[in-house]
Amino acid sequence: MRVLFIGSRLFDDVYYYLKEKNVYSILTESNKDAPHLDLANEYHIVSRGMDEPYNIAVSENVDAVVPLIGIDPPLMDVAIFKEKLESEHNIPVIASATSVIDITSDKAKTKSFFNKHSIETPIYKIITKNNLDDSFTYPLVLKQGEGQGGKDIKICHDLDDIKQYLDEFDKAICEEFIEGSEVSVEVIGFNGEYVPLTPIYKGETTLDGVHPLNKIKYGPFESELITNDEIKEIAFKIAKNLSAEAICEIDFIFSPKNSKLYAIEVNSRPNGTRYLTTATCGISTLLKLVDMACGDFSTSKTANEIKNYYSCEIPIGNFNGTRPNEPIKSFKNNTYVVHGPEGYERITLRANSKKDLNNLISSLKLNK
Template identity: 20%
Template structure:
């Protein structure tokens, strides 16, 4: 079996993608798979249409790998691939749309307002920010509607910080999600499999320095304390696991996903984010979850690519 890892791309998360790709490639090689790594460039389609590639594992983070475009290309080329279909990826990638789908299916997420950058210019930023802060209350979380790795994310604790957070957010996209900050225990839940066969792995509790799990904290060791498995009661662990599985199935995700959840003070699980292409770097959460489950990475990664290859295009 020849597996091709797609990593790199032109998003802000290029370096993370390459690190993820290299880690997965090493594990697959150790499992006896013929594996190569390719960037998304002019040589990609010729490389995919030679007939030598049995399965592709897209590990591009950001729009190019998670908004459904790359998946749609692979579907057009009839190349089997790991992960969620293009249609489901488009829905999961847009945080505002995903929140609406989850809410419609009874899955709780923090209250939020979505605003485009253009509207701030047209009606006056300060007045709008006053109204938003009054409606949702402080503290708030501001993040791009489309994006990953917490790029552009800020936690806003005072009204004076809100404008700065919006500017930071709009540097990474033209649409902002302004969300009520929920106090509680943050748990990253990894799910493997599809449909009725999907199963949740042990959660990873994330304790961030100053409460901000931003890009720098995620990918630079030392700023985050992780607990895998999460320090939860059996009942709490069941709540977050069931929530992650409901999200995975409701959003029609496939093969693997990571659902970031906050377990609030009332014991309710609220969904913060959905990741269809979880990071696989040395500090990423999914590999920690796999290790907590006592599963060798190479064996699980082999099973994932073998299943995708057998499924076909």
């Protein structure tokens, strides 16, 4: 089995699994100084874009392609590449199609999609300098159609805040501020079938706009007002109506005030909650992409593999303790993994109970 992987940054999450499955890995990367290049059987430094990966996929006679791209801007190029390679050479690309990326890469289109399919989402409208009035209810949230990780999001408390934001941007999505719990669900999709994984708690919404990477997160999400099965049912509905493929992460806010779950956005790519998802339910979404490429994926088998652990992710800056065993990004031989760039590392831990999890945090001196 020969598989082409696009992008090296996340390759250390999967390389060890490729050896188990006897997969010959070919890696393309546009940055010659990128990490993990030497983990592949062979690699090629290419220009940005999909032209050279396309030619390599054909010339190397690969069986499948797995894009490992965790940022939004290249996703439409990848989707176009997918449709061309599949139609012209019948080589499967494990990623979502252009119709999906067109919706999920534009937050306004995503909101429209939610409304079309009767999925609860915060009330919103598009504003510009020319249609401002003073009829807003504060606080409110302004954001751009594109962006990830909290980029270009501002919480406004008065009209002056809005005007300042529109001095920088021509227009904005203006959305009601929902007070509640941020929840994410990863959904695996393949051939029109979907498996929503365990909902992850990502902290409470805040008026000071704390960056997601600076929050302590837990799995699974717990509430007396809504069950995880109810959340997974809505995530399933979103993924199925999108016809999403591979991985999508769906972000929600649950408001205890009115017991409503609001869909916020969909990310059609590997995402930052993947370690917590793996820790909590035992399913690595990136390894499932490899299974899809190898023709070994089954939604029913994946659903039956889901376990129930307790997990926590803590931002630590730099980890000074004992590093995890090889493979360092796997929970196979570890109770915790360390990930993220130097100075911004995070540790994700898992245990069989809350008590065991707290003891593990204490033993590593991570109490916060």
